[in-house]
Amino acid sequence: MTVVIQDLSYAYPDGDWALRELSLHVQPGEFLSIMGANGAGKSTLCLALNGIVPQATGGRIRGNVTINGLNTKEHSVATFSKQVGIVFQNPEAQLFSVNVEAEVAFGLENLGLPREEMQERIDWALKLLKIEPLRHRSPSQLSGGERQRLAIASVLAMTPPFLVLDEPSANLDSNGKRELLAALQDLKGTSGLTVIMAEHETELIAEFFDRVAVLDRGRLVRLEPPERLFADVSGMHALGLGVPQVSEVAACLNGEFGTDLSLTRYQEAHRNLKLVSDSN
Amino acid sequence: MQLKAESMSVSPEFYIPGRSWLHDTDPRAKLLMLALTVMLLLMFQNLWVMLVAWFLILGVHRSAKVPRDRILFLLRALLPVTILMPIIWLIFYPAGEVILSFGFINIHGESLAIGLTVALRIQVMTFAIFALLFTTDTDTLMQGLVRLRMPYTWGLMLSLALRYVPNFVGSYTSIQQAQQARGLEYASARGLNRVREMMPVLVPMIIGSFRRSEQMAIALEARGFGAPGVQRTFLKAIRMRRLDWAFIALILVVTLGLITLNVLYEFGTDPLSLFP
Amino acid sequence: MTEIESRKLRFSYSENDDVLKSVSIQIDKGEFVALIGQNGSGKTTLAKHLIGLLRPNEGTVLIQGEDIRDQPVGEIARRVGYVFQNPDHQIFSATLREEISYGPQNLQIGKADIDLRTEQAMERFDLTGHAEQQPAMLSYGLRRKVALASIYAMDPQIWILDEPTGGLDWRSEQETMTLLHELNEAGKTIVLITHDMRIVAEHAERCIVMSKGRVVASDATRQIMEQDEALDILPPQVWRLGRALNLQRVPLTVEAFCREFGKHLAAESGVDVGLP
Numbered sequence: 001m002t003v004v005i006q007d008l009s010y011a012y013p014d015g016d017w018a019l020r021e022l023s024l025h026v027q028p029g030e031f032l033s034i035m036g037a038n039g040a041g042k043s044t045l046c047l048a049l050n051g052i053v054p055q056a057t058g059g060r061i062r063g064n065v066t067i068n069g070l071n072t073k074e075h076s077v078a079t080f081s082k083q084v085g086i087v088f089q090n091p092e093a094q095l096f097s098v099n100v101e102a103e104v105a106f107g108l109e110n111l112g113l114p115r116e117e118m119q120e121r122i123d124w125a126l127k128l129l130k131i132e133p134l135r136h137r138s139p140s141q142l143s144g145g146e147r148q149r150l151a152i153a154s155v156l157a158m159t160p161p162f163l164v165l166d167e168p169s170a171n172l173d174s175n176g177k178r179e180l181l182a183a184l185q186d187l188k189g190t191s192g193l194t195v196i197m198a199e200h201e202t203e204l205i206a207e208f209f210d211r212v213a214v215l216d217r218g219r220l221v222r223l224e225p226p227e228r229l230f231a232d233v234s235g236m237h238a239l240g241l242g243v244p245q246v247s248e249v250a251a252c253l254n255g256e257f258g259t260d261l262s263l264t265r266y267q268e269a270h271r272n273l274k275l276v277s278d279s280n
Numbered sequence: 281m282q283l284k285a286e287s288m289s290v291s292p293e294f295y296i297p298g299r300s301w302l303h304d305t306d307p308r309a310k311l312l313m314l315a316l317t318v319m320l321l322l323m324f325q326n327l328w329v330m331l332v333a334w335f336l337i338l339g340v341h342r343s344a345k346v347p348r349d350r351i352l353f354l355l356r357a358l359l360p361v362t363i364l365m366p367i368i369w370l371i372f373y374p375a376g377e378v379i380l381s382f383g384f385i386n387i388h389g390e391s392l393a394i395g396l397t398v399a400l401r402i403q404v405m406t407f408a409i410f411a412l413l414f415t416t417d418t419d420t421l422m423q424g425l426v427r428l429r430m431p432y433t434w435g436l437m438l439s440l441a442l443r444y445v446p447n448f449v450g451s452y453t454s455i456q457q458a459q460q461a462r463g464l465e466y467a468s469a470r471g472l473n474r475v476r477e478m479m480p481v482l483v484p485m486i487i488g489s490f491r492r493s494e495q496m497a498i499a500l501e502a503r504g505f506g507a508p509g510v511q512r513t514f515l516k517a518i519r520m521r522r523l524d525w526a527f528i529a530l531i532l533v534v535t536l537g538l539i540t541l542n543v544l545y546e547f548g549t550d551p552l553s554l555f556p
Numbered sequence: 557m558t559e560i561e562s563r564k565l566r567f568s569y570s571e572n573d574d575v576l577k578s579v580s581i582q583i584d585k586g587e588f589v590a591l592i593g594q595n596g597s598g599k600t601t602l603a604k605h606l607i608g609l610l611r612p613n614e615g616t617v618l619i620q621g622e623d624i625r626d627q628p629v630g631e632i633a634r635r636v637g638y639v640f641q642n643p644d645h646q647i648f649s650a651t652l653r654e655e656i657s658y659g660p661q662n663l664q665i666g667k668a669d670i671d672l673r674t675e676q677a678m679e680r681f682d683l684t685g686h687a688e689q690q691p692a693m694l695s696y697g698l699r700r701k702v703a704l705a706s707i708y709a710m711d712p713q714i715w716i717l718d719e720p721t722g723g724l725d726w727r728s729e730q731e732t733m734t735l736l737h738e739l740n741e742a743g744k745t746i747v748l749i750t751h752d753m754r755i756v757a758e759h760a761e762r763c764i765v766m767s768k769g770r771v772v773a774s775d776a777t778r779q780i781m782e783q784d785e786a787l788d789i790l791p792p793q794v795w796r797l798g799r800a801l802n803l804q805r806v807p808l809t810v811e812a813f814c815r816e817f818g819k820h821l822a823a824e825s826g827v828d829v830g831l832p
Binding site: 248253 | 594595596695696697722723724725726727728729751753754788789790792793794796797800801810811813814817818820821824
């Protein structure tokens, strides 16, 4: 039950190679983040995970992406919609129904499910994302955070074992980001769900993700747990990427006082620094 | 590929949520009613018939609990046409006896009747269409059309188009503001020059629509749209009730009756007299 | 010297729904101010009033001491540059060069001047290599730069930027903030609308906080951070950490944290760690 990417290279029609010889093996149940500068290929990689690349986008492709044994070049995108759910940055381009319930129903209707089963799955998805009270509201009346949760719910209702999110927090204000975080927290508790998320917000990544895949101009250049990745502050900066502030603090303190700190999360930083100052 | 958000505008539905006999009627029955109404309207030329039809359709709207302000909005929108039609007929197609005279201007009875009939027909047709749109939400309407054998893709295209009209219109404002902030001003009011001046607003609007359509298409596919070999189902499936069949029977009978009167007895074929 | 002032602005799109309730602000020449608040707080609406894109129902807006009530946007745009959140709302030209020269063309300066400013803007943002390319086809990061360059070429005294770093990678974010810092050093007044409290802490001397159409706080950044709970904002990690560790002067930046933490350790152990 995995996602296997083997030597994947992809170029959009009349474009340069957007992905170059990428190989990656996603572990079932893991939370994997994809980082990279604008244009590094994060979105392209996300779309390659359900066959949109190359089937809807054309272009040239080499190598393979296999989802649970099915090759994305050989089966329709609709087939993969049951395996991989994708949520995009811009809810505008995904939400179009009359109300929340209808929105979540859309994917299920496409799969031709019987009504009773649809209703069950809708209720389950709404509850999971905590938007049950919004059932009859129009998406235009929802806040940014609520819209993203709706987008996630409408995709999870199809019970894919993999959820892919392409920079979901990009257009959210701080409240919205908080709501998204909480939703991710709940999802982590849901057994069996593998989450792949393209993201810039390092503090978000540090909080929830098991591994980070870093793309640089289409190539996979790092694949590590956030603790190790963010400890290399200068390395990340060289790639044009940031790190959580506490990681910068650790690097700064290590430089100034010769300490050997490695910090990626806030709570951890608080604890460790308190120890340091107490032991003085 | 960057997908950026814009503020979501209000849904463009003409639909007015509510419960009434018309709201509850199956969309297929309503579509049939609309089709027959349009057909009948084209068959009848009589002013009094049109007047009765006008009162009837307004009665339908009121009984469906359509708020007064919506009805007034439509009436106001139709006002220019309503005034224009009789004027056109009086000027270009004078016929019948002169019933009034102001110096040079002669008001011919028959022309006035025809002009008013045309105006009323347009009004009744508009109200008939809106009787459907006000009482049927987009999804239900689409489902009705699909069950009548229209391909689902067309229905989705139509409802997506409707849904994005306000976004498109809204983007005009946002884009115009962005360009005004760089000094855009509309100086010339007319023709090609005006279009050239509007390029800074039109071009981003169009590019934006293309971008959004592309994103939308991908998002739809990613949710299983167009799955081969799958019979699509609907959450809120529409079903004909006995009342709907009765309704259909009623309008068929009335239609047949009116057609008979019209064809055999020339009922309503003359602008002024019912049975010429 | 008050550069930007609003007095008791009230604004609404429709009856009974004031987006701005009574907003009075003052920003001095050369200040770097962050305008913060949740979506719907009215911050963008207020910002649009400062360039005349929106006109208030009540109240006054003064730019450099002048009431802008009767000035068209194009005129105000010579002094106030507004960079919109979505670069795709502006980009419409066939080449990048034309795109950037659009703004200066509206400034009523000679052709030589327009060309000079265009070249300088392209150079500043490293876009000269793309001068003949279609700006709409460039990557998102570059399109953002095009939007900035377009306003840069107009050289306004006042810059208002709406979420200039949203969706940008770290390097682009740094470059943008470096630009703003440069502009501020050169005496320009900067008004930055943003959600990113880390950027606010690092660059803004003052914050104006809005909520539900009102200004709920207007103070030095440090004071604003201290009221985080009341104002419903989340200060950056270094601030929260510094406060939790009881550092004497709660830091706004990583460097400041380092220094303060060192002092804290020294104070605790009584050892002189040899810090500046």
